[in-house]
Amino acid sequence: MPELPEVETVRRGLSPAMVNRQIAQVELRRKDLRFPFPPNFTRRLRGREILTLRRRAKYLLADLDDQMSLIMHLGMSGSFRVEEETLGDFVHARNRLTAHDHVIFHLSNGQRITYNDPRRFGFMLVIPTADILTHPYFSHLGVEPLSKMLNAKFLARAFNERKTSVKSLLLDQHVIAGIGNIYACEALYEAKISPLREGGDLVTKKGTPTAALMRLPKTIKDVLEKAIAAGGSSLRDHRQTNGGLGYFQHQFKVYSRENEPCYNCGKNKNISRLIQSGRSTFYCPGCQK
DNA sequence: AACACCCCCTGTCGGC
DNA sequence: TGCCGACAGGGGGTGT
Secondary structure, three states: OOOHHHHHHHHHHHHHHHOOOEEEEEEEOOOEOOOEOOOOHHHHHOOOEEEEEEEEOOEEEEEEOOOEEEEEEOOOOOEEEEEEOOHHHHHHHHHOOOOOEEEEEEEOOOEEEEEEOOOOOOEEEEEEHHHOOOOHHHHOOOEOOOOOOOOHHHHHHHHOOOOOEHHHHHHOOOOEOOOOHHHHHHHHHHOOOOOOOEHHHHEOOOOOEOHHHHHHHHHHHHHHHHHHHOOOOOOOOOOOOOOOOOOHHHHOOOOOOOOOEEOOOEEEEEOEEEEEOOEEEEEOOOOOO
């Protein structure tokens, strides 16, 4: 589920609850998510203070007070919720747990943070903070799409001579890190670029960006920023940490709108769906060239 | 190197 | 009503 805007929404929701707080206890309600929890996972977190909560691509990184960092990935269906857990409330709190509440962080201030993940594609691990940059999960990640690193010049270099479709390139976390299926579709629509175009086709023979490629960095940033402002997109599982829904799904122009009219072309053209790299792509054949 | 394809897992939805 | 297949926001591995 969660692409960059959803993970960022979660980060902002968790920060007030987690940062400068101590983890009193971590409760695992099963031994694995996508992978088994590493040995001593709970012991390494118990008693630690969380200094910062960062996001890199679709990962959440909680830096601890002992030079270690808790790495969390939400997979397709992970979500967190923050609740009060006073002593008197404890029994009631337990009763509010559901079948897919897999990890509970009990904080020393009486709050608890519960990780829920029906599909269990998410995972958590603890590694030294200093090792994050060289860790296999992070060392090959591409640029942050909301940073200045993402610009037309960068994309021209990354796309040059690539025969891969621009849609697949946007999903490639080695190029840009954090875009997922929804926002790749939406950004290409806004840029009026067909998802079927080869990457190299968006670069001139001189290696400079074409006019179409010049539009793309801004549409990516715009769609991600608007989605963050809306609290992300809630299709099934995504929740803000207070339990509220994101509402960017109401602003989708193409995603999940197969056979519905294009807002740009009117009733002349409908949104199409096709499969690229095994994922659904939604686009308008009328205005995306 | 770069691609298509498959898998992990659970839930939901539409068609019959 | 129930059953069954398709599909879902991610990402890693394999084989070509």
